[in-house]
Amino acid sequence: MASITYTNATCIYEGSDKLAVDSLNLDIQDGEFVVLVGPSGSGKSTALRMLAGLEDIDEGSIEIGGKNMVGVPSKDRDIAMVFQNYALYPNKTVAENMGFALKLRGVSAEERRKKVEEAAKILDLTEFLDRKPAKLSGGQRQRVAMGRAIVREPQVFCMDEPLSNLDAKLRVQTRTQIAALQRRLGTTTVYVTHDQVEAMTMGDRVAVLRFGKLQQFASPNELYDRPANAFVAGFIGSPAMNLVTLPVAPDGVKIGDSTLELERAELSKISEAGLSEVTFGIRPEQLELSDSDGVDVVVDLVEDLGSEAYVYTHAGTGMELVARCNPRTAPKLAESVKLRKHPDGAVHLFHPQSGERLN
Amino acid sequence: MSQWNPPDVPLRDIAVGPSRHLVKFVEADGALWAVKDMPPRIAAKEYDVLRKLEDMSLPAVRPAGLVNQPEFDTAILVTRYLEGSWQYRRLFLRLPPDQPKHRARLLDGMAGLLVELHRHGVFWGDCSLANTLFSRDGQTLQAWLVDAETSEVHPVLSRGQREHDLDIMVENVAMGMVDLAERLGRTALEDVLIDEAQQTRDRYDTLWDALHAEPVFGFTDRYRVEGTVRRLNELGFAVDEVALQPVGDDPSQLQLRVAVGDRRYHAQRLRELTGLDVGEGQARILLGDLRAYQAQLCLEEGHDVDEHTAARLWVIEVVTPTEHVAHAAVNNTGTAIQAYCDLLEVRWLLSEQAGHDVGTNAALAALARNVIPTDSAAKLAIAEIPTEPFAVLSEDD
Numbered sequence: 149m150a151s152i153t154y155t156n157a158t159c160i161y162e163g164s165d166k167l168a169v170d171s172l173n174l175d176i177q178d179g180e181f182v183v184l185v186g187p188s189g190s191g192k193s194t195a196l197r198m199l200a201g202l203e204d205i206d207e208g209s210i211e212i213g214g215k216n217m218v219g220v221p222s223k224d225r226d227i228a229m230v231f232q233n234y235a236l237y238p239n240k241t242v243a244e245n246m247g248f249a250l251k252l253r254g255v256s257a258e259e260r261r262k263k264v265e266e267a268a269k270i271l272d273l274t275e276f277l278d279r280k281p282a283k284l285s286g287g288q289r290q291r292v293a294m295g296r297a298i299v300r301e302p303q304v305f306c307m308d309e310p311l312s313n314l315d316a317k318l319r320v321q322t323r324t325q326i327a328a329l330q331r332r333l334g335t336t337t338v339y340v341t342h343d344q345v346e347a348m349t350m351g352d353r354v355a356v357l358r359f360g361k362l363q364q365f366a367s368p369n370e371l372y373d374r375p376a377n378a379f380v381a382g383f384i385g386s387p388a389m390n391l392v393t394l395p396v397a398p399d400g401v402k403i404g405d406s407t408l409e410l411e412r413a414e415l416s417k418i419s420e421a422g423l424s425e426v427t428f429g430i431r432p433e434q435l436e437l438s439d440s441d442g443v444d445v446v447v448d449l450v451e452d453l454g455s456e457a458y459v460y461t462h463a464g465t466g467m468e469l470v471a472r473c474n475p476r477t478a479p480k481l482a483e484s485v486k487l488r489k490h491p492d493g494a495v496h497l498f499h500p501q502s503g504e505r506l507n
Numbered sequence: 508m509s510q511w512n513p514p515d516v517p518l519r520d521i522a523v524g525p526s527r528h529l530v531k532f533v534e535a536d537g538a539l540w541a542v543k544d545m546p547p548r549i550a551a552k553e554y555d556v557l558r559k560l561e562d563m564s565l566p567a568v569r570p571a572g573l574v575n576q577p578e579f580d581t582a583i584l585v586t587r588y589l590e591g592s593w594q595y596r597r598l599f600l601r602l603p604p605d606q607p608k609h610r611a612r613l614l615d616g617m618a619g620l621l622v623e624l625h626r627h628g629v630f631w632g633d634c635s636l637a638n639t640l641f642s643r644d645g646q647t648l649q650a651w652l653v654d655a656e657t658s659e660v661h662p663v664l665s666r667g668q669r670e671h672d673l674d675i676m677v678e679n680v681a682m683g684m685v686d687l688a689e690r691l692g693r694t695a696l697e698d699v700l701i702d703e704a705q706q707t708r709d710r711y712d713t714l715w716d717a718l719h720a721e722p723v724f725g726f727t728d729r730y731r732v733e734g735t736v737r738r739l740n741e742l743g744f745a746v747d748e749v750a751l752q753p754v755g756d757d758p759s760q761l762q763l764r765v766a767v768g769d770r771r772y773h774a775q776r777l778r779e780l781t782g783l784d785v786g787e788g789q790a791r792i793l794l795g796d797l798r799a800y801q802a803q804l805c806l807e808e809g810h811d812v813d814e815h816t817a818a819r820l821w822v823i824e825v826v827t828p829t830e831h832v833a834h835a836a837v838n839n840t841g842t843a844i845q846a847y848c849d850l851l852e853v854r855w856l857l858s859e860q861a862g863h864d865v866g867t868n869a870a871l872a873a874l875a876r877n878v879i880p881t882d883s884a885a886k887l888a889i890a891e892i893p894t895e896p897f898a899v900l901s902e903d904d
Binding site for chain 2: 161162163164197200201202203204221222223229235237238239240245248249251252312313314315316
């Protein structure tokens with residue numbers, strides 16, 4: 149097990165004028181589960197591959213357990229790429245499938261058996277060790293594939309979108325298993341995904357990347373509650389946070405004909421920045437339907453999820469707002485309703501140009 | 508797709524190894540198609556990679572289409588079944604178990620495929636015998652990538668990416684061979700097979716180094732340019748461009764850089780001379796036969812016969828009549844031109860054994876009776892013999 153430190157780590161793709169990863173700084177604790185998330189082209193996979201030795205570290209450094217990995221071949225980094233190698237061999241038992249990589253490395257039969265049994269115990273595969281892969285379910289086969297990485301007892305697990313080629317049901321099941329397994333093993337893990345739900349449910353901390361640059365590195369709660377900029381605010385959360393650029397009024401921001409009042413501290417931040425407009429953000433659960441006051445909107449769609457419903461609306465200005473409500477009292481399609489901020493609701497204010505958080 | 512059943516869908520029973528996704532084979536429009544049910548994002552990615560491999564003329568299964576099924580949150584990737592190809596299991600289940608030369612041909616094919624992919628920026632991600640199909644090409648085996656689920660195409664691969672792919676290949680090839688040995692009840696071979704799989708890395712490195720060497724030599728040693736080009740041609744690679752640049756400030760020291768083209772050097776040459784379109788491995792053998800024919804012709808005519816004239820006569824008088832006889836001798840298995848290549852190999856091997864030229868008829872007879880050296884490449888024809896057409900699945904299967 150080991151800590152990982154990215155210090156201004158940079159990767160330049162040959163022939164490209166853009167940096168695939170631009171001066172990335174991350175401090176990952178020993179035993180931590182960190183998720184790198186971002187849209188396509190954000191540099192998340194490249195950042196992981198720099199750690200694994202599959203991409204060069206062109207500038208800066210990456211340390212594993214205090215040792216600089218610049219120039220160190222992949223095989224000497226004591227990391228395991230989990231899941232990429234799925235192949236299971238039909239004539240060999242589960243135990244033989246799991247222990248084969250150790251055999252190639254010259255580990256004795258006794259030692260192999262010990263490590264395989266330990267891994268099988270963690271993966272709940274003990275009773276299947278003498279069976280052939282054909283007798284296993286899809287989920288059990290996935291666990292055998294995990295077992296092949298676990299038996300090596302690496303310092304770090306690297307996982308690059310490991311669930312992307314599973315069907316939806318197996319994806320959710322395996323997601324839970326990976327998170328639980330990592331906690332049991334305590335092995336430092338860096339996990340890449342484009343799926344923010346996966347990131348939020350699995351990681352101790354999540355690093356959000358965009359265009360090769362780190363946007364924020366924080367716990368899932370912190371990312372959700374205090375996004376560092378408008379990009380993170382819009383990327384984390386489903387449905388996404390409502391983000392609209394609004395004119396500033398003396399006591400708040402103007403939404404249509406009404407004014408949404410802001411705290412004095414928030415107003416002073418806007419004033420300090422000398423802004424006449426501000427990007428205003430509010431999560432769907434912080435908006436509520438109102439009979440009396442609020443913004444006039446028309447309902448475009450009601451998404452009834454059983455325990456909750458999301459109401460997709462637009463205001464007269466064309467501004468779109470999504471609100472969460474009780475599905476039993478949800479409005480009808482094309483109905484005119486009012487939306488207002490929940491009394492305890494938090495608002496997020498961002499600079500309209502730089503996108504940086506103001507409050 | 509899990510609900511596709513005969514007789515509504517003309518499914519064919521083709522044995523494949525364990526797969527992450529549901530795979531079925533369908534016969535339609537007179538062709539065989541592989542259809543794979545996958546999450547849409549992965550299917551689209553694999554389709555995209557396969558299209559890129561096709562554009563680069565790399566040896567890989569050809570994509571035919573992608574069917575999105577949003578109502579099931581799934582997609583079906585359709586690829587054309589590679590005619591004349593087979594899985595490694597089929598070869599080794601039909602050959603005597605301990606045949607290192609055949610295994611060497613297989614591993615050369617694997618290493619050659621990985622080098623081809625890597626020098627075009629393709630990271631395979633799951634290189635294994637089970638994800639590869641093989642076809643005969645002269646005395647060599649051509650390997651074809653058939654699963655690109657984990658593959659990525661980059662402008663250039665880093666050393667780390669190549670090393671990682673090689674690690675995966677070695678482990679998978681070793682396990683694939685050991686698994687098969689278990690099936691054949693030959694577990695005693697396990698250590699030998701692991702050793703051989705580990706040597707696949709050396710096969711890869713030798714080829715990679717030959718293609719990427721940038722030797723430095725003195726100004727007066729420029730003959731080494733020709734030597735390098737010859738070596739690459741001998742390996743089957745055409746040389747597109749040669750550049751010599753002084754090293755640093757010393758004009759007497761030159762560094763050679765070579766831009767290597769497709770691995771079809773002999774195939775191109777044979778096509779220029781004869782119009783025959785064959786594999787590189789076949790072309791290498793056929794060009795040798797053509798040269799021998801040309802030399803004999805010169806001797807008989809008492810004067811030089813140019814290469815083009817010799818080539819024309821060789822096709823008419825030698826190849827065309829003999830390839831059909833050779834093909835008939837092997838019960839029309841495989842292609843006629845491959846049967847002709849096999850005949851040449853057998854004739855050479857028998858002549859070497861006998862210490863004199865045994866002639867074509869004796870070689871044909873040996874080929875027909877299958878009394879040929881066990882480690883000859885011609886023995887690989889056994890993989891091409893169809894035991895029976897792919898079984899039509901019935902509703903009970």
